[in-house]
Amino acid sequence: MDLLFWTALRLSLEVALLASLILLLLGIPLAWLMAFHRFPGKYLLEAVFLLPLVLPPTVLGFYVLLFLGPEGPWLRITGLSWAFRFEGLVFASVLFSLPFALTAYREAFLALDRNLLEVARTLGVPPWKTWGRVVLPLVWPGLLSGTLLAFAHTLGEFGVVLMVGGSIPGKTQMVSIYIYDLVQALRFEEASKAASVLLFLSLAILVAARTLEAKGRAWKSTT
Amino acid sequence: MEVHYLIRKPILLEARFRIRGFTVLLGESGVGKTTLLRALAGLVKAEGKPYGGLPPERRPVGYLPQDLALFPHMTAWENVAFPLRTGQRRQQALALLERVGLLEHAHKRPNQLSGGQRQRVALARALARNPELLLLDEPTSALDPLTKDQVLGELVDLIRREGIPTLAVSHDPILARMADWLVVMGPGTILQEGPPEEVYSAPSQLLVARLLGYENLFPARIEPGGVEVNGIHLRLSLPPWARPGDTAWVGIRAEEVIVVRQDRPPPAENVLEGVLANLHPEGLAYRGVFQGAIRLQVLLPRHVQARLNLRPEQRLQVVLKTHYLHLMPGEAD
Numbered sequence: 001m002d003l004l005f006w007t008a009l010r011l012s013l014e015v016a017l018l019a020s021l022i023l024l025l026l027g028i029p030l031a032w033l034m035a036f037h038r039f040p041g042k043y044l045l046e047a048v049f050l051l052p053l054v055l056p057p058t059v060l061g062f063y064v065l066l067f068l069g070p071e072g073p074w075l076r077i078t079g080l081s082w083a084f085r086f087e088g089l090v091f092a093s094v095l096f097s098l099p100f101a102l103t104a105y106r107e108a109f110l111a112l113d114r115n116l117l118e119v120a121r122t123l124g125v126p127p128w129k130t131w132g133r134v135v136l137p138l139v140w141p142g143l144l145s146g147t148l149l150a151f152a153h154t155l156g157e158f159g160v161v162l163m164v165g166g167s168i169p170g171k172t173q174m175v176s177i178y179i180y181d182l183v184q185a186l187r188f189e190e191a192s193k194a195a196s197v198l199l200f201l202s203l204a205i206l207v208a209a210r211t212l213e214a215k216g217r218a219w220k221s222t223t
Numbered sequence: 224m225e226v227h228y229l230i231r232k233p234i235l236l237e238a239r240f241r242i243r244g245f246t247v248l249l250g251e252s253g254v255g256k257t258t259l260l261r262a263l264a265g266l267v268k269a270e271g272k273p274y275g276g277l278p279p280e281r282r283p284v285g286y287l288p289q290d291l292a293l294f295p296h297m298t299a300w301e302n303v304a305f306p307l308r309t310g311q312r313r314q315q316a317l318a319l320l321e322r323v324g325l326l327e328h329a330h331k332r333p334n335q336l337s338g339g340q341r342q343r344v345a346l347a348r349a350l351a352r353n354p355e356l357l358l359l360d361e362p363t364s365a366l367d368p369l370t371k372d373q374v375l376g377e378l379v380d381l382i383r384r385e386g387i388p389t390l391a392v393s394h395d396p397i398l399a400r401m402a403d404w405l406v407v408m409g410p411g412t413i414l415q416e417g418p419p420e421e422v423y424s425a426p427s428q429l430l431v432a433r434l435l436g437y438e439n440l441f442p443a444r445i446e447p448g449g450v451e452v453n454g455i456h457l458r459l460s461l462p463p464w465a466r467p468g469d470t471a472w473v474g475i476r477a478e479e480v481i482v483v484r485q486d487r488p489p490p491a492e493n494v495l496e497g498v499l500a501n502l503h504p505e506g507l508a509y510r511g512v513f514q515g516a517i518r519l520q521v522l523l524p525r526h527v528q529a530r531l532n533l534r535p536e537q538r539l540q541v542v543l544k545t546h547y548l549h550l551m552p553g554e555a556d
Contacts (some may be wrong), residue, residue: 115292121279122264122286123306124352133305137296 005194007170008178015086015161015174016154019093020147023101026094028143031105053099061163064092068164084166089174092164096157097150104149108142108216141216145209152205156198224356224388228271230255230262236411242356244403245379247419248392249434254410256392257289260358263390273356285349285387289360291341293333293348300329303347319347323381338365339374343381350385357382359391363398372397396436407431429472429553437474438520442555445469450550455516458492459548472551477522479547480513482531483540493543495519502535509533513541 033039034046052060068074068083068091075081082088112135120130158176165172167181175198182191224243230236236255240248250256262269264286265279274282293302304316320326323343333341342365349357366374379401382389391398399405405419407426415427426432432440443450445465449458450473457473465471483489497515504510509528513519519541523533533539 113290113292115288115290116294118264118266118279119286119288119292120305122266122282122284123348124280125306126280134294 002190004169004173005175005178005190008173008175009194009197011086011089011173012155012175015089015093016151018090019097019154020101020151022090022094023097023150024143024147027098027101027105027146031102031109034102035106035109049102050099052096057096057157057159058163060096061092061160064088064095064160064164083164084168084172086172089161089165089172092160093154093157096160097153100153101146101150104146105143108139108146111142111216112138139216141212145212145216148205148209148212152202152209155205156202224273226263226271226273226390228259228262228269228275230258230267230269232268234258234411238408238413240406240413240416241404242388242390245382245389245401246391246404246406247399247402248390248406248408249394249396249399250392250408251394251434254408256394256408257360259408260286260360260390260392263356264358283353283355285346285352285354285357287342287345287349287357287359287362289364291333291345291365293341293345295333298330298332299325299336299344299347302333302344303351305348306351316347316351319350320344322350322385323347338367339370339378341365342374342378346378346381350387354387357387357389359389361393361395362391363393363395375401399435407434425549426474426551428551429474432472432474432549432551436476437549438477439480439517440472440474441517443471443473443550445471445550453517455495457543457548459545459550462550464552465550469552470554472553474549474551475519475543475547477510477520478508478524479544480519480521481542481544482521482523482527482533483542484531489540490542490544493545493548495541495543497539497541499533499535499537499539502533511535513539515541 030049034042065083066072068088070081070083072083080087082091116134116138117130120134156176157174158180161172161174162177165174167173167177173181175194179191179194179198182194225241227239228237234255236258238259248256248259258267261267263274264284265274265277265282269275274284294305297305300313300316300320303319304312307315317326317329320329323346325340325343325347328336328340333344336344342362346357362378363371363375375398393399400419402419404416405422406416407414407422409430415422415431422431423435426435426437429440441452443452443457445461445467446456447467448461449456450471451457452473459473483494495513495515495517497513500512500514502509502511505522507525509523509525511521511523511533513521521541523531
């Protein structure tokens with residue numbers, strides 16, 4: 001396979017990895033809030049976070065492009081021009097995969113027995129200790145599984161990154177777009193090879209995520 | 224220890240009672256027992272004493288919820304060591320496990336322990352923070368019915384040895400009998416408190432009597448020297464509040480309705496004539512229904528049935544002894 005494929009794959013992996021790490025940092029407090037707290041406008045907020053799941057990726061990409069573009073508010077506020085750049089791809093990917101990560105994290109937190117947290121409080125233990133010794137050991141399989149799903153989802157995205165990044169080979173051409181371009185050019189043999197790499201990678205990630213979910217459930221059945 | 228709590232949510236509840244030694248708070252489901260216990264632990268918002276306004280972290284209480292909430296990923300000793308702050312946490316945890324008799328199970332996870340053992344791990348974990356009050360939510364619910372009495376007895380002994388005042392909420396009369404002090408709760412309020420033998424023998428009102436297993440309860444009209452129930456006069460010594468003409472409730476336990484032996488001279492008073500409507504074994508005893516001027520549940524120990532050999536439909540006499548008849552104030556339902 002040619003160099004362009006490896007460059008595109010590497011770009012996809014980098015965007016997915018960075019987006020997943022940001023999702024992990026952003027998603028955990030948000031999911032905790034959604035799982036355990038009630039506040040006005042909660043359902044609206046949840047709906048907004050879930051929106052990327054139902055919007056056509058091109059529509060989401062279009063709005064992100066407007067937001068990040070030369071006339072957009074992001075440039076005016078921060079002075080950063082992220083459209084058609086790596087940063088823009090990551091930004092769009094975070095938004096695109098947020099529902100996946102958030103839903104998985106929230107499920108992980110909801111599966112946690114609230115009694116454990118309450119008893120920890122009555123034992124006079126500071127919150128950081130409860131987080132470190134009780135919450136994380138019990139929910140990390142769920143958190144990691146959600147992050148892996150978000151990673152795989154980002155790896156496979158097409159519409160959003162095409163709108164936000166274009167398809168600049170070696171710069172913003174991600175592997176899914178690279179395959180599309182090959183098919184457009186009727187280069188089926190190369191497209192088939194590239195697609196099989198992506199297929200194998202995605203399958204491996206999903207197997208890992210399922211394994212982790214089962215591990216997370218194991219504690220539940222023993223209490 | 225005096226408790227006076229006012230809770231507004233999730234249910235409106237005002238409770239004022241004492242905790243003396245191993246205290247059992249008895250009440251039906253839904254009256255707010257668990258809410259009151261959680262309020263004492265600081266997990267439900269409440270006003271009052273003790274500990275009013277303190278967050279759970281700062282209350283010197285040991286709270287054992289119904290499911291015990293042991294940390295499933297930790298061994299017994301790690302669970303016990305969890306609240307310990309400094310020093311030789313492992314040694315201290317093992318010493319606590321020894322106190323509850325579980326040293327040999329220190330390295331087992333909660334799912335490898337029996338219900339009674341899990342309960343003692345939870346107790347050791349609660350003791351680790353040196354509580355001045357223990358709170359137990361339905362301690363009988365996690366136990367195997369066959370060994371419940373024995374396991375509970377051991378737990379109560381253990382708690383007595385530790386000498387920490389304890390409040391256990393329950394709807395199980397077995398636990399109530401083991402108490403040093405019994406508190407009976409109705410919807411949103413405390414109905415009666417006292418030593419268990421006093422509360423059992425002299426419930427203050429109909430609701431308490433029902434909760435404590437009085438099966439024979441009748442509306443009565445107070446007369447001089449006794450009461451009138453369904454047209455018959457029953458002699459009993461009237462308490463000071465009872466005034467002739469007032470209405471009240473009179474109760475007697477099924478096991479305290481006594482069948483009169485025909486080969487003996489009949490008792491002088493409170494003898495009722497009737498028919499044994501039915502009779503069937505209940506464990507080692509026999510349960511029947513006496514139908515006369517009033518309908519009475521009767522519970523006969525097997526030695527009595529062995530002597531009398533009673534059969535359904537036969538005529539018989541029962542006597543309601545004055546000191547087993549209990550009078551309570553209250554209007555008819």
